[in-house]
Amino acid sequence: MKKFILICLNLLIGSIxxxxxxxxxxxxxxxxxxxxxxxxxxRKGYFRAGTRFTYIAQDKHFKESGxxxxxPYSSWSTSxxxxxxxxxxxxxxxxxxxxxxxxxxxxxxYYLIETPLLGMDYSLSINAKGxxxxxxxxxxxxxxxxxxxxxxxxxxxxxxxxxxxxxxxTDNISTTNKYGLPIGNSYNIPTGEGCVQVAAMLLxxxxxxxxxxxxxxxYTYSFWGSKLMRPDYTSENRFKKGNNIFISxxxxxxxNDWIAFENQLNYSHTEMGKIEYEETVTTDPTWDIxxxxxxxxxxxxxxxxEIVLVPLLGKNTNSDPAYSLSVGYIF
Amino acid sequence: xxxxxxxxxxxxFLICFLPANSQTDSKTGDNYTLLTMPYNKRPLTLYxxxxxxxxxxxxxxxxxxxxxxxxxxxxxxxxxxxxxxNFCLKIKFGITDFLEFAAETNYLKKGIRSVTxxxxxxxxxxxxxxxxxxxxxxxxxxxxxxxxLPISYKWFDFGIxxxxxxxxxxYKPSRPTHTITETTVPNIFEINYHFNNTNxxxxxxxxxxxxxxxxxxxxxxxxxxxxRKPVKEGENIRWDQVxxxxxxxxxxxxxxxxxxxxxxxxxxxxxxxxGWFNIQLNSNYYRSGGGWTEYWGDKYxxxxxxxxxxxxxxxxxxxxxxxxxxFASIPLSGxxxxxxxxxxxxxxxxxxxxxx
Numbered sequence: 001m002k003k004f005i006l007i008c009l010n011l012l013i014g015s016i017x018x019x020x021x022x023x024x025x026x027x028x029x030x031x032x033x034x035x036x037x038x039x040x041x042x043r044k045g046y047f048r049a050g051t052r053f054t055y056i057a058q059d060k061h062f063k064e065s066g067x068x069x070x071x072p073y074s075s076w077s078t079s080x081x082x083x084x085x086x087x088x089x090x091x092x093x094x095x096x097x098x099x100x101x102x103x104x105x106x107x108x109x110y111y112l113i114e115t116p117l118l119g120m121d122y123s124l125s126i127n128a129k130g131x132x133x134x135x136x137x138x139x140x141x142x143x144x145x146x147x148x149x150x151x152x153x154x155x156x157x158x159x160x161x162x163x164x165x166x167x168x169x170t171d172n173i174s175t176t177n178k179y180g181l182p183i184g185n186s187y188n189i190p191t192g193e194g195c196v197q198v199a200a201m202l203l204x205x206x207x208x209x210x211x212x213x214x215x216x217x218x219y220t221y222s223f224w225g226s227k228l229m230r231p232d233y234t235s236e237n238r239f240k241k242g243n244n245i246f247i248s249x250x251x252x253x254x255x256n257d258w259i260a261f262e263n264q265l266n267y268s269h270t271e272m273g274k275i276e277y278e279e280t281v282t283t284d285p286t287w288d289i290x291x292x293x294x295x296x297x298x299x300x301x302x303x304x305x306e307i308v309l310v311p312l313l314g315k316n317t318n319s320d321p322a323y324s325l326s327v328g329y330i331f
Numbered sequence: 332x333x334x335x336x337x338x339x340x341x342x343x344f345l346i347c348f349l350p351a352n353s354q355t356d357s358k359t360g361d362n363y364t365l366l367t368m369p370y371n372k373r374p375l376t377l378y379x380x381x382x383x384x385x386x387x388x389x390x391x392x393x394x395x396x397x398x399x400x401x402x403x404x405x406x407x408x409x410x411x412x413x414x415x416x417n418f419c420l421k422i423k424f425g426i427t428d429f430l431e432f433a434a435e436t437n438y439l440k441k442g443i444r445s446v447t448x449x450x451x452x453x454x455x456x457x458x459x460x461x462x463x464x465x466x467x468x469x470x471x472x473x474x475x476x477x478x479x480l481p482i483s484y485k486w487f488d489f490g491i492x493x494x495x496x497x498x499x500x501x502y503k504p505s506r507p508t509h510t511i512t513e514t515t516v517p518n519i520f521e522i523n524y525h526f527n528n529t530n531x532x533x534x535x536x537x538x539x540x541x542x543x544x545x546x547x548x549x550x551x552x553x554x555x556x557x558x559r560k561p562v563k564e565g566e567n568i569r570w571d572q573v574x575x576x577x578x579x580x581x582x583x584x585x586x587x588x589x590x591x592x593x594x595x596x597x598x599x600x601x602x603x604x605x606g607w608f609n610i611q612l613n614s615n616y617y618r619s620g621g622g623w624t625e626y627w628g629d630k631y632x633x634x635x636x637x638x639x640x641x642x643x644x645x646x647x648x649x650x651x652x653x654x655x656x657x658f659a660s661i662p663l664s665g666x667x668x669x670x671x672x673x674x675x676x677x678x679x680x681x682x683x684x685x686x687x
Binding site for chain 1: 390392394407409410411412413442444447448449450451453461465521525649653655674
């Protein structure tokens with residue numbers, strides 16, 4: 001009977017206490033981690049290939065005095081971008097990434113001009129396009145403090161943007177009417193910035209399942225470069241883009257095992273830039289605060305993200321939302 | 332014998348104490364089953380006690396329009412293309428399994444530019460005129476009651492709706508906010524006309540609708556017909572301005588109007604790929620006309636408008652409470668109407684607040 005009681009007690013304890021067990025983590029599970037649960041860098045030997053499509057239509061801008069207003073002129077400008085990326089985990093802590101952007105810009109303007117003295121009405125149209133390779137860029141990330149339970153991970157990174165895109169306006173063609181008045185203008189918009197930029201990055205992340213929190217800071221330094229500043233210029237001018245500070249906070253949550261909802265709040269400030277004409281002129285500093293919600297679907301090793309970037313406040317910059325769709329695959 | 336008794340007691344003990352964590356089948360009609368009901372098994376209205384909140388965002392790029400002959404005009408060629416943003420909110424409640432009440436409104440933001448005009452008097456005298464017509468604000472509150480056949484949905488459903496747009500939104504345009512941009516040359520400047528319109532109808536508008544739904548296995552067909560008509564004529568104001576020494580003086584004049592009658596027809600085919608994923612292709616036909624607007628004391632008939640669009644989309648159930656809908660609207664043909672390409676994103680939250 002003693003034996004029987006001991007067996008029963010043993011079974012009772014065994015049935016009630018769901019004893020601790022070590023979780024078996026398979027490589028395939030690691031490849032399917034979501035944006036909430038994954039560490040910042042890829043694990044050793046893993047690749048992630050991805051592509052991201054972005055669309056922006058220019059409709060409004062933030063004024064010098066703050067506040068938003070429509071672009072007043074009869075002009076329509078859109079930009080599409082398709083960026084291919086490839087990331088590789090050199091070790092569990094070091095990741096390198098390469099980004100190859102293909103950009104497409106389109107600008108169309110149309111004006112009606114009345115000249116009472118000449119007794120003549122005519123129109124002026126501008127049609128500008130830019131398509132091709134943008135500025136390719138590289139990133140390297142290193143996890144200084146790696147992801148561990150209940151601890152914040154800290155990652156530092158470096159970002160180098162190379163001027164691989166076409167930096168100058170090309171094929172500037174103006175047409176005139178029989179009186180020599182301009183009625184049309186077409187040119188190719190550059191797809192590159194024309195200068196080297198280097199950035200230092202810092203990223204902290206904490207996972208508190210099913211949530212994760214992160215903070216990101218980036219400082220971009222722009223080197224001097226030279227390019228044609230306007231389509232009708234024939235010689236290049238030296239210029240320096242303003243350096244940029246970018247700070248972002250993110251709160252992510254898992255809506256279920258395979259859909260994450262990411263909320264980002266971004267602040268960006270670009271310092272005054274310089275252009276060397278006969279005299280050096282400065283460009284206005286800009287800043288903006290944007291909110292970026294995104295839905296991220298993790299379907300096995302595929303990751304599909306839908307992202308909207310909504311500018312909330314700002315000065316001297318565009319205030320149009322950007323729409324992005326990205327697809328990534330880890331292997 | 333003793334060992335057999337011990338073994339029997341042991342078995343009994345095991346059965347009593349070891350919890351069987353086997354999967355259980357949800358009972359038909361429980362909250363979880365109702366909240367996760369796929370589209371091809373759902374009736375046209377909500378279930379009794381079900382509360383639903385729909386928050387949507389529509390982004391539209393207006394780069395085409397159709398003229399009175401149905402020809403496609405490319406607005407971006409003359410720089411007058413634009414975008415609009417529409418935020419929608421809809422709340423629904425199932426009073427019974429066959430009767431539903433809903434309230435909805437929207438917030439619209441759009442700005443339409445006109446062609447920039449430049450008047451050149453001489454090389455030292457030039458005036459550039461830009462015009463932006465902005466429409467912004469809350470829409471009217473729409474209250475709708477829906478009724479469907481009092482049968483359990485298996486493969487056929489039919490419902491009717493009746494509703495009223497209450498003129499709760501501001502409908503009189505605000506005073507324009509024109510500005511002048513001066514240059515260093517005294518006689519070269521820009522006039523920026525900016526008109527501030529609102530989003531309300533200004534009069535009550537009633538709505539009648541009927542819908543039908545068929546399901547055959549994973550495929551479903553749904554169609555609805557909606558008719559909208561204003562209850563009465565409305566009165567509004569139209570702003571005008573006089574510029575003296577680069578300063579604007581505004582004045583307004585009242586005018587009467589009658590909103591167009593609107594017919595809206597949808598027909599869609601749905602495929603329930605899995606329990607949580609439904610894809611659909613909807614075709615939409617919109618027609619409006621019969622209204623008029625008063626100008627300088629005379630009534631001018633509003634142009635009749637028509638638009639036919641295709642709307643592919645999908646529905647993803649993220650959890651029993653949350654569902655995401657995404658649609659694109661591609662205009663194919665029309666008359667006298669803008670033809671924007673639209674993307675609509677909606678998140679739906681469902682619950683049974685009074686049912687355990």
